[in-house]
Amino acid sequence: MKTVFGYQLEEFSRKVFVALGIPEEDAKVSAHILAQADLRGIDSHGVARLAIYAKRLKLGLINKYPNIKIVHEKAGGAIVDGDNGLGQVVAHKAMTLCLNKAKENGVAAVGVRNSNHFGIGAYYAMMALEEDMIGIVATNTSPLMAPFGGKDPLLGTNPIAMAVPAGEQYPVVLDMATSLVPRGKIEIYARKGEKLPLGWAIDADGRPTQDPAEALKGTLLPMGGPKGYGLSMMVDLFAGVLSGAAVGGNIGSLFGNMDRPQNVGHFMMAIDVGSFRPIDEFKAAMDEYICTVKQSTPAEGVKEIFLPGEIEFIKTKERIEQGVSLNPVVVENLLTLARELGLVGPNATADDLFD
Amino acid sequence: MKTVFGYQLEEFSRKVFVALGIPEEDAKVSAHILAQADLRGIDSHGVARLAIYAKRLKLGLINKYPNIKIVHEKAGGAIVDGDNGLGQVVAHKAMTLCLNKAKENGVAAVGVRNSNHFGIGAYYAMMALEEDMIGIVATNTSPLMAPFGGKDPLLGTNPIAMAVPAGEQYPVVLDMATSLVPRGKIEIYARKGEKLPLGWAIDADGRPTQDPAEALKGTLLPMGGPKGYGLSMMVDLFAGVLSGAAVGGNIGSLFGNMDRPQNVGHFMMAIDVGSFRPIDEFKAAMDEYICTVKQSTPAEGVKEIFLPGEIEFIKTKERIEQGVSLNPVVVENLLTLARELGLVGPNATADDLFD
Numbered sequence: 018m019k020t021v022f023g024y025q026l027e028e029f030s031r032k033v034f035v036a037l038g039i040p041e042e043d044a045k046v047s048a049h050i051l052a053q054a055d056l057r058g059i060d061s062h063g064v065a066r067l068a069i070y071a072k073r074l075k076l077g078l079i080n081k082y083p084n085i086k087i088v089h090e091k092a093g094g095a096i097v098d099g100d101n102g103l104g105q106v107v108a109h110k111a112m113t114l115c116l117n118k119a120k121e122n123g124v125a126a127v128g129v130r131n132s133n134h135f136g137i138g139a140y141y142a143m144m145a146l147e148e149d150m151i152g153i154v155a156t157n158t159s160p161l162m163a164p165f166g167g168k169d170p171l172l173g174t175n176p177i178a179m180a181v182p183a184g185e186q187y188p189v190v191l192d193m194a195t196s197l198v199p200r201g202k203i204e205i206y207a208r209k210g211e212k213l214p215l216g217w218a219i220d221a222d223g224r225p226t227q228d229p230a231e232a233l234k235g236t237l238l239p240m241g242g243p244k245g246y247g248l249s250m251m252v253d254l255f256a257g258v259l260s261g262a263a264v265g266g267n268i269g270s271l272f273g274n275m276d277r278p279q280n281v282g283h284f285m286m287a288i289d290v291g292s293f294r295p296i297d298e299f300k301a302a303m304d305e306y307i308c309t310v311k312q313s314t315p316a317e318g319v320k321e322i323f324l325p326g327e328i329e330f331i332k333t334k335e336r337i338e339q340g341v342s343l344n345p346v347v348v349e350n351l352l353t354l355a356r357e358l359g360l361v362g363p364n365a366t367a368d369d370l371f372d
Numbered sequence: 373m374k375t376v377f378g379y380q381l382e383e384f385s386r387k388v389f390v391a392l393g394i395p396e397e398d399a400k401v402s403a404h405i406l407a408q409a410d411l412r413g414i415d416s417h418g419v420a421r422l423a424i425y426a427k428r429l430k431l432g433l434i435n436k437y438p439n440i441k442i443v444h445e446k447a448g449g450a451i452v453d454g455d456n457g458l459g460q461v462v463a464h465k466a467m468t469l470c471l472n473k474a475k476e477n478g479v480a481a482v483g484v485r486n487s488n489h490f491g492i493g494a495y496y497a498m499m500a501l502e503e504d505m506i507g508i509v510a511t512n513t514s515p516l517m518a519p520f521g522g523k524d525p526l527l528g529t530n531p532i533a534m535a536v537p538a539g540e541q542y543p544v545v546l547d548m549a550t551s552l553v554p555r556g557k558i559e560i561y562a563r564k565g566e567k568l569p570l571g572w573a574i575d576a577d578g579r580p581t582q583d584p585a586e587a588l589k590g591t592l593l594p595m596g597g598p599k600g601y602g603l604s605m606m607v608d609l610f611a612g613v614l615s616g617a618a619v620g621g622n623i624g625s626l627f628g629n630m631d632r633p634q635n636v637g638h639f640m641m642a643i644d645v646g647s648f649r650p651i652d653e654f655k656a657a658m659d660e661y662i663c664t665v666k667q668s669t670p671a672e673g674v675k676e677i678f679l680p681g682e683i684e685f686i687k688t689k690e691r692i693e694q695g696v697s698l699n700p701v702v703v704e705n706l707l708t709l710a711r712e713l714g715l716v717g718p719n720a721t722a723d724d725l726f727d
Contacts, residue, residue, distance in 0.1 A: 316578020
């Protein structure tokens with residue numbers, strides 16, 4: 018395990034993006050978002066993803082110099098065309114627009130088309146916190162889940178993120194996929210040769226399966242059956258249909274479709290708290306709410322109750338102080354990438370990667 | 373089973389509300405919403421609820437002549453104080469305000485405090501459909517669910533409803549509680565003496581239980597574990613904390629607290645589709661989306677795939693034509709209520725109830 022600090026991950030990612038031809042400002046934004054994922058403990062969405070972004074950029078599947086523009090606009094809302102830019106760059110711009118509109122109107126919504134995988138949704142939802150606003154962000158993703166009762170993969174894991182500011186306490190931040198588990202979790206079971214719990218996935222015929230190999234040929238199951246199915250579809254209708262992005266089975270896969278852009282859609286909302294309730298009153302009520310839940314009685318065998326997002330805040334604090342332990346496979350991939358881009362010499366080792 | 377048509381249920385409910393002292397216009401609105409629940413097949417939230425509303429009205433726990441007013445306002449949002457009026461009356465007014473604001477701004481949000489149980493959330497979300505808008509409605513409810521890992525009932529089943537317009541196809545309408553199952557379902561298992569599936573509820577010590585009697589002493593479990601917990605809390609933060617209504621364990625129970633108002637909070641949003649994408653283009657895309665899902669391959673043993681809300685649309689069509697079969701216990705309760713209010717004579721029978 019190699020331990021690296023957040024600012025090192027960010028600086029390394031910035032250099033990678035710049036070497037790939039991304040303009041400096043966009044490289045900075047994207048690098049920051051990736052490093053934040055690692056700090057929050059969402060390792061799957063941090064620097065580990067640099068390799069696939071690099072691959073898509075080199076293949077010309079992501080536009081390095083996108084002309085990101087508003088295609089429809091009203092006082093409280095807009096549709097943004099991402100022009101196939103990096104998802105992080107596009108989503109960051111769109112959320113900034115959304116926050117500005119919410120400041121004027123009390124609430125705003127922005128839909129995004131022609132975007133790409135944007136990393137962790139929580140990042141954009143949490144942009145609202147700095148403005149004392151509530152942020153809501155959803156994105157559609159490439160198809161991995163069947164409609165309830167079906168077997169064709171027509172829905173993504175379509176995550177939803179929401180962030181609500183508090184006073185002295187950590188903000189409440191929810192970031193969840195609408196499938197019960199991510200596909201990556203089934204891959205881990207497959208590698209370990211372990212049986213899946215029932216309810217995670219179905220096989221290619223739509224039958225419940227506990228065999229990870231069969232599950233990987235089939236589709237994921239939504240959380241809560243028809244409820245998760247409904248939520249996943251709503252994300253697709255907001256981020257895809259309303260925004261005019263690709264939907265359902267047509268969304269390009271980050272890893273699977275190396276022949277075409279993804280055309281991912283996002284949907285973001287911001288609610289300016291002060292337009293609804295005096296902010297100090299709101300924050301005091303949030304703190305009281307959070308403390309009530311935190312201090313409530315744990316169930317038998319449970320040590321501590323956590324608020325949504327609390328574990329990620331604790332993890333971030335820990336990792337800022339102690340650094341992030343990178344998986345050796347990830348380090349190896351980053352080294353290969355850095356060599357390819359000429360950021361280090363051909364004989365460099367992992368120790369030469371981070372300044 | 374007594375079969376009654378929707379308009380008869382509506383007219384009966386209207387007379388009940390008027391006899392209870394509700395002003396004519398408010399009685400009409402409330403009666404319409406109750407009858408729509410029965411038509412949609414949500415029998416638990418239709419005329420079966422007249423008795424408890426009547427009881428609370430007679431005890432002075434609901435304000436017959438509420439002064440419903442806006443307490444905060446911005447272009448795209450408002451907080452409405454329901455002045456402890458009937459939930460249906462308050463929510464209908466608030467959603468009407470929300471739709472008007474969305475027409476101007478593209479999107480709008482309205483929070484509601486000092487309200488009561490409002491029946492089916494889908495009704496208010498679907499008000500948006502007539503305006504070619506998307507509607508989102510959530511309400512907090514009295515506590516029945518523990519925080520994830522806990523055992524104190526601090527969260528309600530806090531339902532979320534969303535309605536998205538379509539063209540030739542039925543609109544997509546999701547209306548779901550954030551608990552895996554409603555408490556009523558556990559009561560049914562208790563009456564039948566059947567074992568519960570694991571994952572529905574925990575006992576008073578927070579242990580998973582399959583004994584419905586123990587479950588009724590304990591709390592419901594959220595759908596998808598921490599995900600449903602997070603969603604339920606978000607509803608409470610939006611409908612309760614942001615609106616300034618009661619939250620968590622403090623919300624009065626419709627049936628359990630006959631000593632105080634409920635102070636339920638609602639949260640509603642409307643998105644004017646035409647402000648984001650030309651409405652005809654949107655509707656055509658929705659129809660295509662719906663048909664793709666509808667025509668996708670069913671899993672083994674499944675006959676037909678349904679879109680969210682489709683079953684309720686089919687049920688409504690069926691019940692408009694064939695009438696609603698009322699449960700004999702419900703009919704008996706309505707007869708008692710009608711006698712008490714002098715709507716029928718003391719010797720009237722069920723046959724005298726509906727014109």
